[in-house]
Amino acid sequence: MDLTGKVAVVTGSGRGLGLAYATALARAGAAVVVNDLDAETAERAATSITEAGGRAVAEAVAVGTSEAAQALVDRAVAAFGRLDVMVTNAGxxxxxxxxxxxxxxxDAVVTTHLRGTFTCARAAAIRMREQGDGGSLIMVGSPAGQRGNFGQTNYAAAKAGIAAMVRTWSMELARAGITVNAIVPVAATAMTETIPAFxxxxxxxxxxxxxxxxxRKGEGFGTAADCAALVPFLAxxxxxxxxxQCIGIGGDKLALWSHxxxxxxxxADGGWSPEAIAASxxxxxxxxxxxxxxxxxVIPGGGAA
Structure with a gap:
Protein backbone atom coordinates (compact mmCIF):
# COMPACT_ATOMS: atom_id res chain seq x y z
CA MET A 1 0.00 0.00 0.00
CA ASP A 2 1.93 3.01 -1.30
CA LEU A 3 0.83 6.41 0.04
CA THR A 4 3.95 8.26 -1.06
CA GLY A 5 3.13 11.91 -1.68
CA LYS A 6 -0.01 11.90 0.47
CA VAL A 7 -0.36 14.01 3.62
CA ALA A 8 -2.51 13.01 6.59
CA VAL A 9 -3.71 14.54 9.84
CA VAL A 10 -4.53 12.14 12.68
CA THR A 11 -6.21 13.73 15.68
CA GLY A 12 -5.58 12.30 19.13
CA SER A 13 -2.54 10.42 17.85
CA GLY A 14 -0.12 10.90 20.72
CA ARG A 15 -0.70 7.37 21.97
CA GLY A 16 -2.91 4.30 21.64
CA LEU A 17 -5.04 3.76 18.57
CA GLY A 18 -4.32 7.23 17.18
CA LEU A 19 -0.57 6.66 17.26
CA ALA A 20 -1.08 3.27 15.61
CA TYR A 21 -3.04 4.93 12.80
CA ALA A 22 -0.40 7.63 12.31
CA THR A 23 2.41 5.07 12.34
CA ALA A 24 0.65 2.86 9.79
CA LEU A 25 0.11 5.82 7.46
CA ALA A 26 3.76 6.85 7.77
CA ARG A 27 4.96 3.31 7.08
CA ALA A 28 2.88 3.35 3.90
CA GLY A 29 4.68 6.52 2.80
CA ALA A 30 2.37 9.32 3.92
CA ALA A 31 3.58 12.41 5.76
CA VAL A 32 1.65 12.81 9.00
CA VAL A 33 0.59 15.59 11.35
CA VAL A 34 0.45 14.06 14.82
CA ASN A 35 -1.97 15.71 17.23
CA ASP A 36 -2.43 15.55 20.97
CA LEU A 37 -3.68 17.88 23.67
CA ASP A 38 -0.29 17.62 25.38
CA ALA A 39 2.61 19.10 23.41
CA GLU A 40 5.23 16.76 24.87
CA THR A 41 3.16 13.69 24.03
CA ALA A 42 2.59 14.92 20.47
CA GLU A 43 6.29 15.64 19.94
CA ARG A 44 7.30 12.26 21.34
CA ALA A 45 4.89 10.49 18.98
CA ALA A 46 6.11 12.46 15.97
CA THR A 47 9.70 11.67 16.90
CA SER A 48 8.95 7.96 17.10
CA ILE A 49 7.69 8.12 13.51
CA THR A 50 10.61 10.12 12.15
CA GLU A 51 13.17 7.93 13.91
CA ALA A 52 11.60 4.95 12.14
CA GLY A 53 12.16 6.65 8.79
CA GLY A 54 8.80 8.36 8.35
CA ARG A 55 7.85 11.99 8.01
CA ALA A 56 5.87 13.61 10.81
CA VAL A 57 5.33 16.88 12.64
CA ALA A 58 3.42 17.59 15.83
CA GLU A 59 0.55 19.98 16.46
CA ALA A 60 -0.66 20.29 20.06
CA VAL A 61 -4.24 21.50 20.16
CA ALA A 62 -7.49 20.48 21.83
CA VAL A 63 -9.84 19.19 19.14
CA GLY A 64 -13.36 20.59 19.09
CA THR A 65 -13.29 24.18 17.90
CA SER A 66 -13.14 25.47 14.34
CA GLU A 67 -9.88 27.21 15.20
CA ALA A 68 -8.27 23.95 16.30
CA ALA A 69 -9.40 22.18 13.13
CA GLN A 70 -8.01 24.94 10.95
CA ALA A 71 -4.72 24.88 12.84
CA LEU A 72 -4.34 21.18 12.02
CA VAL A 73 -5.07 21.70 8.33
CA ASP A 74 -2.76 24.72 8.19
CA ARG A 75 0.02 22.71 9.85
CA ALA A 76 -0.27 19.99 7.21
CA VAL A 77 -0.15 22.51 4.37
CA ALA A 78 2.71 24.50 5.90
CA ALA A 79 4.82 21.42 6.60
CA PHE A 80 4.03 19.25 3.59
CA GLY A 81 2.21 21.40 1.04
CA ARG A 82 -1.22 19.76 0.97
CA LEU A 83 -3.77 17.57 2.75
CA ASP A 84 -5.12 14.25 1.48
CA VAL A 85 -6.32 12.34 4.55
CA MET A 86 -8.08 13.40 7.75
CA VAL A 87 -8.44 10.82 10.53
CA THR A 88 -10.61 12.02 13.42
CA ASN A 89 -9.57 9.86 16.36
CA ALA A 90 -9.44 12.33 19.28
CA GLY A 91 -11.77 11.49 22.11
CA ASP A 107 -20.93 18.51 26.63
CA ALA A 108 -17.26 17.60 27.05
CA VAL A 109 -17.63 14.26 25.26
CA VAL A 110 -19.91 15.57 22.52
CA THR A 111 -17.61 18.55 21.93
CA THR A 112 -14.52 16.41 21.45
CA HIS A 113 -16.02 13.48 19.56
CA LEU A 114 -18.94 14.87 17.58
CA ARG A 115 -18.15 18.55 17.18
CA GLY A 116 -14.44 17.74 16.82
CA THR A 117 -15.20 15.32 14.01
CA PHE A 118 -17.45 17.88 12.32
CA THR A 119 -15.01 20.79 12.53
CA CYS A 120 -12.00 18.74 11.43
CA ALA A 121 -13.89 17.09 8.57
CA ARG A 122 -15.24 20.45 7.40
CA ALA A 123 -11.83 22.12 7.43
CA ALA A 124 -10.31 19.14 5.61
CA ALA A 125 -13.10 19.00 3.03
CA ILE A 126 -12.71 22.69 2.22
CA ARG A 127 -8.99 22.24 1.64
CA MET A 128 -9.42 19.04 -0.40
CA ARG A 129 -12.06 20.63 -2.60
CA GLU A 130 -9.73 23.57 -3.23
CA GLN A 131 -6.95 21.17 -4.23
CA GLY A 132 -9.34 19.52 -6.65
CA ASP A 133 -8.00 15.96 -6.65
CA GLY A 134 -10.05 14.19 -4.00
CA GLY A 135 -9.11 12.88 -0.60
CA SER A 136 -10.15 10.63 2.27
CA LEU A 137 -12.04 11.44 5.46
CA ILE A 138 -11.67 8.58 7.92
CA MET A 139 -13.84 9.05 10.99
CA VAL A 140 -13.58 6.87 14.09
CA GLY A 141 -16.75 5.26 15.40
CA SER A 142 -17.39 2.67 18.11
CA PRO A 143 -19.57 -0.38 18.77
CA ALA A 144 -21.21 1.83 21.41
CA GLY A 145 -22.44 4.11 18.64
CA GLN A 146 -23.85 1.17 16.71
CA ARG A 147 -25.58 -0.61 19.62
CA GLY A 148 -25.51 1.64 22.69
CA ASN A 149 -23.58 0.89 25.87
CA PHE A 150 -24.48 1.09 29.55
CA GLY A 151 -23.20 4.26 31.19
CA GLN A 152 -22.19 5.93 27.92
CA THR A 153 -25.05 8.24 26.94
CA ASN A 154 -22.66 10.94 25.77
CA TYR A 155 -20.14 8.68 24.03
CA ALA A 156 -22.72 6.46 22.31
CA ALA A 157 -24.68 9.49 21.10
CA ALA A 158 -21.56 11.11 19.67
CA LYS A 159 -20.42 7.93 17.92
CA ALA A 160 -23.89 7.30 16.49
CA GLY A 161 -23.86 10.88 15.23
CA ILE A 162 -20.50 10.30 13.55
CA ALA A 163 -21.94 7.32 11.66
CA ALA A 164 -24.83 9.47 10.45
CA MET A 165 -22.48 12.27 9.38
CA VAL A 166 -20.35 9.79 7.43
CA ARG A 167 -23.36 8.67 5.40
CA THR A 168 -24.36 12.26 4.74
CA TRP A 169 -20.88 13.50 3.81
CA SER A 170 -20.28 10.55 1.49
CA MET A 171 -23.12 11.89 -0.65
CA GLU A 172 -22.16 15.54 -0.37
CA LEU A 173 -18.48 15.01 -1.23
CA ALA A 174 -18.81 12.34 -3.91
CA ARG A 175 -18.52 14.78 -6.81
CA ALA A 176 -15.28 16.11 -5.33
CA GLY A 177 -13.79 12.61 -5.26
CA ILE A 178 -13.57 12.62 -1.47
CA THR A 179 -14.42 9.32 0.22
CA VAL A 180 -15.88 9.32 3.73
CA ASN A 181 -15.92 6.25 5.96
CA ALA A 182 -15.99 5.33 9.65
CA ILE A 183 -13.84 2.67 11.21
CA VAL A 184 -15.21 0.84 14.24
CA PRO A 185 -12.14 -0.45 16.12
CA VAL A 186 -11.95 -2.95 18.96
CA ALA A 187 -8.55 -3.18 20.62
CA ALA A 188 -6.61 -3.53 23.84
CA THR A 189 -6.42 0.05 25.09
CA ALA A 190 -6.49 1.86 28.42
CA MET A 191 -10.30 1.87 28.14
CA THR A 192 -10.78 -1.83 27.42
CA GLU A 193 -8.31 -2.81 30.16
CA THR A 194 -11.09 -1.96 32.60
CA ILE A 195 -13.37 -4.72 31.22
CA PRO A 196 -12.97 -7.58 33.74
CA ALA A 197 -13.29 -10.32 31.11
CA PHE A 198 -10.46 -8.86 29.05
CA ARG A 216 -8.89 -12.39 18.22
CA LYS A 217 -11.56 -14.16 16.15
CA GLY A 218 -14.67 -14.66 18.26
CA GLU A 219 -14.61 -11.19 19.81
CA GLY A 220 -12.60 -9.43 17.09
CA PHE A 221 -10.35 -8.12 19.85
CA GLY A 222 -6.65 -7.49 19.32
CA THR A 223 -3.97 -4.83 19.43
CA ALA A 224 -4.07 -1.23 18.26
CA ALA A 225 -1.78 -2.21 15.38
CA ASP A 226 -4.39 -4.74 14.20
CA CYS A 227 -6.95 -1.96 13.83
CA ALA A 228 -4.48 0.39 12.13
CA ALA A 229 -4.31 -1.74 8.97
CA LEU A 230 -7.67 -0.40 7.82
CA VAL A 231 -6.55 3.24 7.74
CA PRO A 232 -3.91 3.06 4.97
CA PHE A 233 -6.33 0.97 2.90
CA LEU A 234 -9.09 3.59 3.16
CA ALA A 235 -6.56 6.33 2.34
CA GLN A 245 -19.44 2.76 5.15
CA CYS A 246 -18.93 1.83 8.81
CA ILE A 247 -16.23 -0.82 8.90
CA GLY A 248 -15.31 -2.82 11.97
CA ILE A 249 -11.84 -4.16 12.63
CA GLY A 250 -10.10 -5.83 15.55
CA GLY A 251 -7.90 -8.85 16.13
CA ASP A 252 -8.36 -11.20 13.16
CA LYS A 253 -11.80 -9.82 12.29
CA LEU A 254 -12.89 -7.40 9.57
CA ALA A 255 -16.60 -6.57 9.36
CA LEU A 256 -19.09 -4.30 7.65
CA TRP A 257 -21.72 -2.76 9.91
CA SER A 258 -25.23 -2.45 8.47
CA HIS A 259 -26.99 0.87 8.12
CA ALA A 268 -53.64 -1.18 8.44
CA ASP A 269 -56.20 0.10 5.97
CA GLY A 270 -56.98 3.71 6.80
CA GLY A 271 -54.13 4.00 9.29
CA TRP A 272 -53.40 2.84 12.79
CA SER A 273 -55.21 3.46 16.09
CA PRO A 274 -53.49 2.96 19.46
CA GLU A 275 -55.72 -0.04 20.10
CA ALA A 276 -54.89 -1.63 16.76
CA ILE A 277 -51.17 -1.22 17.40
CA ALA A 278 -51.54 -2.83 20.83
CA ALA A 279 -53.55 -5.73 19.42
CA SER A 280 -51.09 -6.54 16.63
CA VAL A 298 -17.88 -15.23 25.70
CA ILE A 299 -15.07 -16.84 27.68
CA PRO A 300 -14.40 -20.53 26.92
CA GLY A 301 -15.68 -22.74 29.72
CA GLY A 302 -17.35 -19.83 31.44
CA GLY A 303 -20.10 -18.61 29.16
CA ALA A 304 -20.69 -14.92 28.75
CA ALA A 305 -18.54 -12.82 31.06
Missing part, protein backbone atom coordinates in the same frame (compact mmCIF):
# COMPACT_ATOMS: atom_id res chain seq x y z
CA UNK A 92 -12.43 11.47 25.83
CA UNK A 93 -14.71 9.55 28.19
CA UNK A 94 -16.97 10.77 30.98
CA UNK A 95 -18.92 7.60 31.76
CA UNK A 96 -21.95 7.83 34.06
CA UNK A 97 -25.51 6.53 34.06
CA UNK A 98 -28.16 8.94 32.83
CA UNK A 99 -29.36 10.21 36.22
CA UNK A 100 -25.81 10.97 37.35
CA UNK A 101 -24.45 12.48 34.13
CA UNK A 102 -23.97 16.24 34.35
CA UNK A 103 -24.29 18.80 31.59
CA UNK A 104 -20.51 19.16 31.72
CA UNK A 105 -20.00 15.39 31.31
CA UNK A 106 -22.27 15.37 28.28
CA UNK A 199 -8.15 -7.68 31.84
CA UNK A 200 -6.16 -10.90 32.49
CA UNK A 201 -5.54 -11.47 28.79
CA UNK A 202 -4.40 -7.89 28.25
CA UNK A 203 -2.05 -8.19 31.21
CA UNK A 204 -0.63 -11.42 29.80
CA UNK A 205 -0.21 -9.73 26.42
CA UNK A 206 1.86 -7.01 28.07
CA UNK A 207 4.16 -9.77 29.33
CA UNK A 208 4.62 -11.09 25.79
CA UNK A 209 1.87 -13.70 25.55
CA UNK A 210 -0.32 -13.67 22.41
CA UNK A 211 -4.02 -12.99 22.73
CA UNK A 212 -5.98 -16.26 22.46
CA UNK A 213 -7.88 -17.10 19.30
CA UNK A 214 -11.30 -16.85 20.93
CA UNK A 215 -10.58 -13.15 21.54
CA UNK A 236 -5.34 4.51 -0.77
CA UNK A 237 -6.43 4.29 -4.37
CA UNK A 238 -7.59 0.73 -3.70
CA UNK A 239 -10.51 2.17 -1.71
CA UNK A 240 -11.68 4.88 -4.11
CA UNK A 241 -15.03 3.11 -4.51
CA UNK A 242 -15.50 2.61 -0.75
CA UNK A 243 -17.50 5.44 0.80
CA UNK A 244 -20.34 5.95 3.28
CA UNK A 260 -30.24 1.19 10.09
CA UNK A 261 -33.13 -0.25 8.11
CA UNK A 262 -36.71 -1.41 8.63
CA UNK A 263 -36.71 -5.01 9.85
CA UNK A 264 -40.48 -5.54 10.05
CA UNK A 265 -43.48 -3.76 8.52
CA UNK A 266 -47.25 -4.02 9.01
CA UNK A 267 -50.12 -2.14 7.39
CA UNK A 281 -47.74 -5.54 18.11
CA UNK A 282 -46.61 -8.91 19.46
CA UNK A 283 -47.54 -10.78 16.28
CA UNK A 284 -46.37 -8.21 13.70
CA UNK A 285 -43.59 -5.63 13.91
CA UNK A 286 -42.85 -6.37 17.58
CA UNK A 287 -42.44 -10.10 17.11
CA UNK A 288 -38.63 -9.94 17.11
CA UNK A 289 -37.49 -6.80 18.99
CA UNK A 290 -34.04 -5.44 18.26
CA UNK A 291 -31.37 -6.06 20.88
CA UNK A 292 -29.40 -3.31 22.62
CA UNK A 293 -25.93 -3.04 24.06
CA UNK A 294 -22.58 -4.56 23.12
CA UNK A 295 -22.78 -8.36 23.58
CA UNK A 296 -20.79 -9.60 26.57
CA UNK A 297 -17.61 -11.46 25.62
Missing amino acids: ILRDKVLWKMTDEDF APYIEAMKQGAPLPGFL SGAARSVTG PHETAVAY WATSVGREPQTTGIPAP
Whole structure:
Protein backbone atom coordinates (compact mmCIF):
# COMPACT_ATOMS: atom_id res chain seq x y z
CA MET A 1 0.00 0.00 0.00
CA ASP A 2 1.93 3.01 -1.30
CA LEU A 3 0.83 6.41 0.04
CA THR A 4 3.95 8.26 -1.06
CA GLY A 5 3.13 11.91 -1.68
CA LYS A 6 -0.01 11.90 0.47
CA VAL A 7 -0.36 14.01 3.62
CA ALA A 8 -2.51 13.01 6.59
CA VAL A 9 -3.71 14.54 9.84
CA VAL A 10 -4.53 12.14 12.68
CA THR A 11 -6.21 13.73 15.68
CA GLY A 12 -5.58 12.30 19.13
CA SER A 13 -2.54 10.42 17.85
CA GLY A 14 -0.12 10.90 20.72
CA ARG A 15 -0.70 7.37 21.97
CA GLY A 16 -2.91 4.30 21.64
CA LEU A 17 -5.04 3.76 18.57
CA GLY A 18 -4.32 7.23 17.18
CA LEU A 19 -0.57 6.66 17.26
CA ALA A 20 -1.08 3.27 15.61
CA TYR A 21 -3.04 4.93 12.80
CA ALA A 22 -0.40 7.63 12.31
CA THR A 23 2.41 5.07 12.34
CA ALA A 24 0.65 2.86 9.79
CA LEU A 25 0.11 5.82 7.46
CA ALA A 26 3.76 6.85 7.77
CA ARG A 27 4.96 3.31 7.08
CA ALA A 28 2.88 3.35 3.90
CA GLY A 29 4.68 6.52 2.80
CA ALA A 30 2.37 9.32 3.92
CA ALA A 31 3.58 12.41 5.76
CA VAL A 32 1.65 12.81 9.00
CA VAL A 33 0.59 15.59 11.35
CA VAL A 34 0.45 14.06 14.82
CA ASN A 35 -1.97 15.71 17.23
CA ASP A 36 -2.43 15.55 20.97
CA LEU A 37 -3.68 17.88 23.67
CA ASP A 38 -0.29 17.62 25.38
CA ALA A 39 2.61 19.10 23.41
CA GLU A 40 5.23 16.76 24.87
CA THR A 41 3.16 13.69 24.03
CA ALA A 42 2.59 14.92 20.47
CA GLU A 43 6.29 15.64 19.94
CA ARG A 44 7.30 12.26 21.34
CA ALA A 45 4.89 10.49 18.98
CA ALA A 46 6.11 12.46 15.97
CA THR A 47 9.70 11.67 16.90
CA SER A 48 8.95 7.96 17.10
CA ILE A 49 7.69 8.12 13.51
CA THR A 50 10.61 10.12 12.15
CA GLU A 51 13.17 7.93 13.91
CA ALA A 52 11.60 4.95 12.14
CA GLY A 53 12.16 6.65 8.79
CA GLY A 54 8.80 8.36 8.35
CA ARG A 55 7.85 11.99 8.01
CA ALA A 56 5.87 13.61 10.81
CA VAL A 57 5.33 16.88 12.64
CA ALA A 58 3.42 17.59 15.83
CA GLU A 59 0.55 19.98 16.46
CA ALA A 60 -0.66 20.29 20.06
CA VAL A 61 -4.24 21.50 20.16
CA ALA A 62 -7.49 20.48 21.83
CA VAL A 63 -9.84 19.19 19.14
CA GLY A 64 -13.36 20.59 19.09
CA THR A 65 -13.29 24.18 17.90
CA SER A 66 -13.14 25.47 14.34
CA GLU A 67 -9.88 27.21 15.20
CA ALA A 68 -8.27 23.95 16.30
CA ALA A 69 -9.40 22.18 13.13
CA GLN A 70 -8.01 24.94 10.95
CA ALA A 71 -4.72 24.88 12.84
CA LEU A 72 -4.34 21.18 12.02
CA VAL A 73 -5.07 21.70 8.33
CA ASP A 74 -2.76 24.72 8.19
CA ARG A 75 0.02 22.71 9.85
CA ALA A 76 -0.27 19.99 7.21
CA VAL A 77 -0.15 22.51 4.37
CA ALA A 78 2.71 24.50 5.90
CA ALA A 79 4.82 21.42 6.60
CA PHE A 80 4.03 19.25 3.59
CA GLY A 81 2.21 21.40 1.04
CA ARG A 82 -1.22 19.76 0.97
CA LEU A 83 -3.77 17.57 2.75
CA ASP A 84 -5.12 14.25 1.48
CA VAL A 85 -6.32 12.34 4.55
CA MET A 86 -8.08 13.40 7.75
CA VAL A 87 -8.44 10.82 10.53
CA THR A 88 -10.61 12.02 13.42
CA ASN A 89 -9.57 9.86 16.36
CA ALA A 90 -9.44 12.33 19.28
CA GLY A 91 -11.77 11.49 22.11
CA ILE A 92 -12.43 11.47 25.83
CA LEU A 93 -14.71 9.55 28.19
CA ARG A 94 -16.97 10.77 30.98
CA ASP A 95 -18.92 7.60 31.76
CA LYS A 96 -21.95 7.83 34.06
CA VAL A 97 -25.51 6.53 34.06
CA LEU A 98 -28.16 8.94 32.83
CA TRP A 99 -29.36 10.21 36.22
CA LYS A 100 -25.81 10.97 37.35
CA MET A 101 -24.45 12.48 34.13
CA THR A 102 -23.97 16.24 34.35
CA ASP A 103 -24.29 18.80 31.59
CA GLU A 104 -20.51 19.16 31.72
CA ASP A 105 -20.00 15.39 31.31
CA PHE A 106 -22.27 15.37 28.28
CA ASP A 107 -20.93 18.51 26.63
CA ALA A 108 -17.26 17.60 27.05
CA VAL A 109 -17.63 14.26 25.26
CA VAL A 110 -19.91 15.57 22.52
CA THR A 111 -17.61 18.55 21.93
CA THR A 112 -14.52 16.41 21.45
CA HIS A 113 -16.02 13.48 19.56
CA LEU A 114 -18.94 14.87 17.58
CA ARG A 115 -18.15 18.55 17.18
CA GLY A 116 -14.44 17.74 16.82
CA THR A 117 -15.20 15.32 14.01
CA PHE A 118 -17.45 17.88 12.32
CA THR A 119 -15.01 20.79 12.53
CA CYS A 120 -12.00 18.74 11.43
CA ALA A 121 -13.89 17.09 8.57
CA ARG A 122 -15.24 20.45 7.40
CA ALA A 123 -11.83 22.12 7.43
CA ALA A 124 -10.31 19.14 5.61
CA ALA A 125 -13.10 19.00 3.03
CA ILE A 126 -12.71 22.69 2.22
CA ARG A 127 -8.99 22.24 1.64
CA MET A 128 -9.42 19.04 -0.40
CA ARG A 129 -12.06 20.63 -2.60
CA GLU A 130 -9.73 23.57 -3.23
CA GLN A 131 -6.95 21.17 -4.23
CA GLY A 132 -9.34 19.52 -6.65
CA ASP A 133 -8.00 15.96 -6.65
CA GLY A 134 -10.05 14.19 -4.00
CA GLY A 135 -9.11 12.88 -0.60
CA SER A 136 -10.15 10.63 2.27
CA LEU A 137 -12.04 11.44 5.46
CA ILE A 138 -11.67 8.58 7.92
CA MET A 139 -13.84 9.05 10.99
CA VAL A 140 -13.58 6.87 14.09
CA GLY A 141 -16.75 5.26 15.40
CA SER A 142 -17.39 2.67 18.11
CA PRO A 143 -19.57 -0.38 18.77
CA ALA A 144 -21.21 1.83 21.41
CA GLY A 145 -22.44 4.11 18.64
CA GLN A 146 -23.85 1.17 16.71
CA ARG A 147 -25.58 -0.61 19.62
CA GLY A 148 -25.51 1.64 22.69
CA ASN A 149 -23.58 0.89 25.87
CA PHE A 150 -24.48 1.09 29.55
CA GLY A 151 -23.20 4.26 31.19
CA GLN A 152 -22.19 5.93 27.92
CA THR A 153 -25.05 8.24 26.94
CA ASN A 154 -22.66 10.94 25.77
CA TYR A 155 -20.14 8.68 24.03
CA ALA A 156 -22.72 6.46 22.31
CA ALA A 157 -24.68 9.49 21.10
CA ALA A 158 -21.56 11.11 19.67
CA LYS A 159 -20.42 7.93 17.92
CA ALA A 160 -23.89 7.30 16.49
CA GLY A 161 -23.86 10.88 15.23
CA ILE A 162 -20.50 10.30 13.55
CA ALA A 163 -21.94 7.32 11.66
CA ALA A 164 -24.83 9.47 10.45
CA MET A 165 -22.48 12.27 9.38
CA VAL A 166 -20.35 9.79 7.43
CA ARG A 167 -23.36 8.67 5.40
CA THR A 168 -24.36 12.26 4.74
CA TRP A 169 -20.88 13.50 3.81
CA SER A 170 -20.28 10.55 1.49
CA MET A 171 -23.12 11.89 -0.65
CA GLU A 172 -22.16 15.54 -0.37
CA LEU A 173 -18.48 15.01 -1.23
CA ALA A 174 -18.81 12.34 -3.91
CA ARG A 175 -18.52 14.78 -6.81
CA ALA A 176 -15.28 16.11 -5.33
CA GLY A 177 -13.79 12.61 -5.26
CA ILE A 178 -13.57 12.62 -1.47
CA THR A 179 -14.42 9.32 0.22
CA VAL A 180 -15.88 9.32 3.73
CA ASN A 181 -15.92 6.25 5.96
CA ALA A 182 -15.99 5.33 9.65
CA ILE A 183 -13.84 2.67 11.21
CA VAL A 184 -15.21 0.84 14.24
CA PRO A 185 -12.14 -0.45 16.12
CA VAL A 186 -11.95 -2.95 18.96
CA ALA A 187 -8.55 -3.18 20.62
CA ALA A 188 -6.61 -3.53 23.84
CA THR A 189 -6.42 0.05 25.09
CA ALA A 190 -6.49 1.86 28.42
CA MET A 191 -10.30 1.87 28.14
CA THR A 192 -10.78 -1.83 27.42
CA GLU A 193 -8.31 -2.81 30.16
CA THR A 194 -11.09 -1.96 32.60
CA ILE A 195 -13.37 -4.72 31.22
CA PRO A 196 -12.97 -7.58 33.74
CA ALA A 197 -13.29 -10.32 31.11
CA PHE A 198 -10.46 -8.86 29.05
CA ALA A 199 -8.15 -7.68 31.84
CA PRO A 200 -6.16 -10.90 32.49
CA TYR A 201 -5.54 -11.47 28.79
CA ILE A 202 -4.40 -7.89 28.25
CA GLU A 203 -2.05 -8.19 31.21
CA ALA A 204 -0.63 -11.42 29.80
CA MET A 205 -0.21 -9.73 26.42
CA LYS A 206 1.86 -7.01 28.07
CA GLN A 207 4.16 -9.77 29.33
CA GLY A 208 4.62 -11.09 25.79
CA ALA A 209 1.87 -13.70 25.55
CA PRO A 210 -0.32 -13.67 22.41
CA LEU A 211 -4.02 -12.99 22.73
CA PRO A 212 -5.98 -16.26 22.46
CA GLY A 213 -7.88 -17.10 19.30
CA PHE A 214 -11.30 -16.85 20.93
CA LEU A 215 -10.58 -13.15 21.54
CA ARG A 216 -8.89 -12.39 18.22
CA LYS A 217 -11.56 -14.16 16.15
CA GLY A 218 -14.67 -14.66 18.26
CA GLU A 219 -14.61 -11.19 19.81
CA GLY A 220 -12.60 -9.43 17.09
CA PHE A 221 -10.35 -8.12 19.85
CA GLY A 222 -6.65 -7.49 19.32
CA THR A 223 -3.97 -4.83 19.43
CA ALA A 224 -4.07 -1.23 18.26
CA ALA A 225 -1.78 -2.21 15.38
CA ASP A 226 -4.39 -4.74 14.20
CA CYS A 227 -6.95 -1.96 13.83
CA ALA A 228 -4.48 0.39 12.13
CA ALA A 229 -4.31 -1.74 8.97
CA LEU A 230 -7.67 -0.40 7.82
CA VAL A 231 -6.55 3.24 7.74
CA PRO A 232 -3.91 3.06 4.97
CA PHE A 233 -6.33 0.97 2.90
CA LEU A 234 -9.09 3.59 3.16
CA ALA A 235 -6.56 6.33 2.34
CA SER A 236 -5.34 4.51 -0.77
CA GLY A 237 -6.43 4.29 -4.37
CA ALA A 238 -7.59 0.73 -3.70
CA ALA A 239 -10.51 2.17 -1.71
CA ARG A 240 -11.68 4.88 -4.11
CA SER A 241 -15.03 3.11 -4.51
CA VAL A 242 -15.50 2.61 -0.75
CA THR A 243 -17.50 5.44 0.80
CA GLY A 244 -20.34 5.95 3.28
CA GLN A 245 -19.44 2.76 5.15
CA CYS A 246 -18.93 1.83 8.81
CA ILE A 247 -16.23 -0.82 8.90
CA GLY A 248 -15.31 -2.82 11.97
CA ILE A 249 -11.84 -4.16 12.63
CA GLY A 250 -10.10 -5.83 15.55
CA GLY A 251 -7.90 -8.85 16.13
CA ASP A 252 -8.36 -11.20 13.16
CA LYS A 253 -11.80 -9.82 12.29
CA LEU A 254 -12.89 -7.40 9.57
CA ALA A 255 -16.60 -6.57 9.36
CA LEU A 256 -19.09 -4.30 7.65
CA TRP A 257 -21.72 -2.76 9.91
CA SER A 258 -25.23 -2.45 8.47
CA HIS A 259 -26.99 0.87 8.12
CA PRO A 260 -30.24 1.19 10.09
CA HIS A 261 -33.13 -0.25 8.11
CA GLU A 262 -36.71 -1.41 8.63
CA THR A 263 -36.71 -5.01 9.85
CA ALA A 264 -40.48 -5.54 10.05
CA VAL A 265 -43.48 -3.76 8.52
CA ALA A 266 -47.25 -4.02 9.01
CA TYR A 267 -50.12 -2.14 7.39
CA ALA A 268 -53.64 -1.18 8.44
CA ASP A 269 -56.20 0.10 5.97
CA GLY A 270 -56.98 3.71 6.80
CA GLY A 271 -54.13 4.00 9.29
CA TRP A 272 -53.40 2.84 12.79
CA SER A 273 -55.21 3.46 16.09
CA PRO A 274 -53.49 2.96 19.46
CA GLU A 275 -55.72 -0.04 20.10
CA ALA A 276 -54.89 -1.63 16.76
CA ILE A 277 -51.17 -1.22 17.40
CA ALA A 278 -51.54 -2.83 20.83
CA ALA A 279 -53.55 -5.73 19.42
CA SER A 280 -51.09 -6.54 16.63
CA TRP A 281 -47.74 -5.54 18.11
CA ALA A 282 -46.61 -8.91 19.46
CA THR A 283 -47.54 -10.78 16.28
CA SER A 284 -46.37 -8.21 13.70
CA VAL A 285 -43.59 -5.63 13.91
CA GLY A 286 -42.85 -6.37 17.58
CA ARG A 287 -42.44 -10.10 17.11
CA GLU A 288 -38.63 -9.94 17.11
CA PRO A 289 -37.49 -6.80 18.99
CA GLN A 290 -34.04 -5.44 18.26
CA THR A 291 -31.37 -6.06 20.88
CA THR A 292 -29.40 -3.31 22.62
CA GLY A 293 -25.93 -3.04 24.06
CA ILE A 294 -22.58 -4.56 23.12
CA PRO A 295 -22.78 -8.36 23.58
CA ALA A 296 -20.79 -9.60 26.57
CA PRO A 297 -17.61 -11.46 25.62
CA VAL A 298 -17.88 -15.23 25.70
CA ILE A 299 -15.07 -16.84 27.68
CA PRO A 300 -14.40 -20.53 26.92
CA GLY A 301 -15.68 -22.74 29.72
CA GLY A 302 -17.35 -19.83 31.44
CA GLY A 303 -20.10 -18.61 29.16
CA ALA A 304 -20.69 -14.92 28.75
CA ALA A 305 -18.54 -12.82 31.06
